[in-house]
Amino acid sequence: MKLANRYWLSSAVFAAYIFVVATNNETEEIKDATANDACPVRLESRGKCEEEGECPYQVTLPPLTIQLPKQFSRIEEVFKEVQHLKEMVNNLKKSCQDCKLQADDNREPRRNGLLLPNSEALGEAEDNRVRELESEINKLTSDLKNAKEEIGVLQGRLEKLNLVNMNNIENYIDRKVANLSFVVNNLDGKCSSNCPNQEQIQSRPVQHLIYKDCSEYYTIGKRSSETYRVTPDPKYSSFEVYCDMETMGGGWTVLQSRLDGSTNFTRTWQDYKVGFGNLRREFWLGNEKIHLLTKSKDMSLRIDLEDFNGIKLYALYDQFYVANEFLKYRLHVGNYNGTAGDALHFSKHYNHDMKFFTTPDRDNDRYPSGNCGLYYSSGWWFDACLSANLNGKYYHQKYRGVRDGIFWGTWPGMSEVQPGGYKSSFKKAKMMIRPKHFKP
């Protein structure tokens, strides 16, 4: 650019000179100069002509001074400024490149120690890698957020599940049973109001009436203690029970009896469910039957005990209910009265109320390190483990070792036995129920 400008300036000066010469040819001054020998402009041939018309000539021009307008001096300044600006631009360009290289260095200085600042391809690879990492981080952040939301949902479900605990289920079932009982009773009423006429009755075979428990047999005048067939729930088949028609007025349905050790009470879950033994001697009526007998009426439980010294005491509970198998035949017992003491609610740590049934082969107790049913050789509503167990082994006299005999923790002198000392057992034990509001 500088050269071009100089060339342009030289051309302009020469053109101006030619112009002056051409103009002066027509003037008086030129005429005078031609006449004058001292004329500074001379045209002369040099050497011989090789051919005609092709002789070399030279023009000798005098030194020429032209007064240029002031603006021409600006051109040189402009050249200088332009040159200066160009240098500045080049410097800036270089600085920019340095900056970019430095930035590339700082972007990922530790990448395997192989970063080559001058390699554009590698720089591009670095950029791609950074973008990949950013994408991965975004994805991980999104996943984390989703996982957090899922955890929140699961926690909510867990809290709801905790609310639906066993008590709620049991209450729900109880309400359903109460509703069904109400409906059945209503249907019974409708049936009796639409009784068939006398001829129809006579033409039919004689139908047996249904008795739900021993108290209803008592009500129709039965006074002898023996076995009777009861149907506590018409939806299930009837079964035999032993009725005590003497104790406290009678009307008792016996659930359990111990008197001579003739029946083994170390039994399985299934045995305790359906019942075992001899109804006239020793037996367990069966958890399923006990549930049916207690589920639709408020029942009282009476426990009679007799030790080998001939002492007879009793415990009476105005509340007694055994839940169904789904609820592991859970015991509900309360409102104690009597002489033997409330061993079923012995203390805060020994309480059989609201406990599930446990057998040697089915651990539902509250003892975490083992099975109380297995350790004490019986099926019972064990806590962790016991302050009462009427299904323990039958000992005919005092015994030592594990207290796995028939046991009632509030019996006089029963809890004072030293560990390893002799333990008392019972000669007789009996559990029986009748409706809470029954009046013999």
Ligand SMILES: [Ca+2]
């Ligand atoms: Ca256990």
